[in-house]
Amino acid sequence: MIYRDRADRLVQTVLAANRSYLLGWNDGPATGDVYRSGLPHAPLNGVVRLAGRAPAEAYAQAGVLLDGVPRVWWVGADSDPGTAEALEALGARLVNRLPVMVAEVAAASVVPEPSGVSIEEARDIGEFVTAYAQVSGIPPEAAPRAAEREKTFGHAVLRLAARLDDGRIAGTAEAWFTDGLVTLYFVGTRPDHRRRGIGAALTQAVLRRAAVRGIPMAALTSTPIAVPVYERLGFHEISRYQLYAF
Structure with missing residues (x-):
């Protein structure tokens, strides 16, 4: 009980x-x-x-x-x-x-870093939003407005970008710190750079930064196809959402 x-x-x-x-x-x-x-x-x-x-x-x-x-x-x-x-x-x-999934930050598994990619905090919100818009289905013309909304989150949000050697962003992850935990959003990789472990590396980078902040738990809402990726990092399902169009 x-x-x-x-x-x-x-x-x-x-x-x-x-x-x-x-x-x-x-x-x-x-x-x-x-x-x-x-x-x-x-x-x-x-x-x-x-x-x-x-x-x-x-x-x-x-x-x-x-x-x-x-x-x-x-x-x-x-x-x-x-x-x-x-x-x-x-x-x-x-x-x-x-699926709604959680992981203990201190107990998360370690995954290898993909070669030719560096993960860093995104300073240019417009560039970051344009990158995640490309893989999340947000039309390009709507990216500037999305960036304006992003600016209202202030320091509650951490934005990480997986940047290629040529400077382009190959993947993104947004971390929201509230209620004593970190939740992840817009974890995505450009189609031409998938299956390289970039999404897992971005998630791992969020967990490491959460550990520095003393945050014990991480959570996310996964697509069914991404569940195995998160399970390798130590996430497990605790609940489930049903999404309705109306």
Whole structure:
């Protein structure tokens, strides 16, 4: 029972951190658990949970607030029971199931550094966002606006770039420090440089910097295909999100 309580608390802490990051993309007055960046990229507009409200009411409000932009609804362990079924009944469509994974920073495995790549902190936010936009599906014309939103995060965010010998950025990782842990976002590698271990090396670099800051736990929401990469680093699944389009 004690172990289960600790596990439940960890899940809630991780999901709270994810909510905090996503709500940071909201470009305008706060609207509860709805965030709207206005960018043409579904994960950057949406609802982070449904808690304490009638599904039909919340669904109708979200539709108005997010009208005109691609959006998703995150259904996780922090949402009211029955949320997924209620959304489906209202017309939402399940588009993905995403594992939520954590690792103890001090116990993380060590992976080899890829040759011809140096990992460094990104100082030019515009260049960094342009790089992750290329692999995350954000249209090039939207990158400047995304960079402006990124600037509002301040020192809560660490941005790492995997830079090639010729200066180009081959991969990115963004680290969000809150709630006593670090969560990772925009971990991606350009298609022509994949399968070189760049994503794993970027994740490892985040963990090392977290250790310096005294952060004991790291978390991320993985795509199913990337799970083996994170498992090699010591991450394991503790929960799962269902993502709905609506």
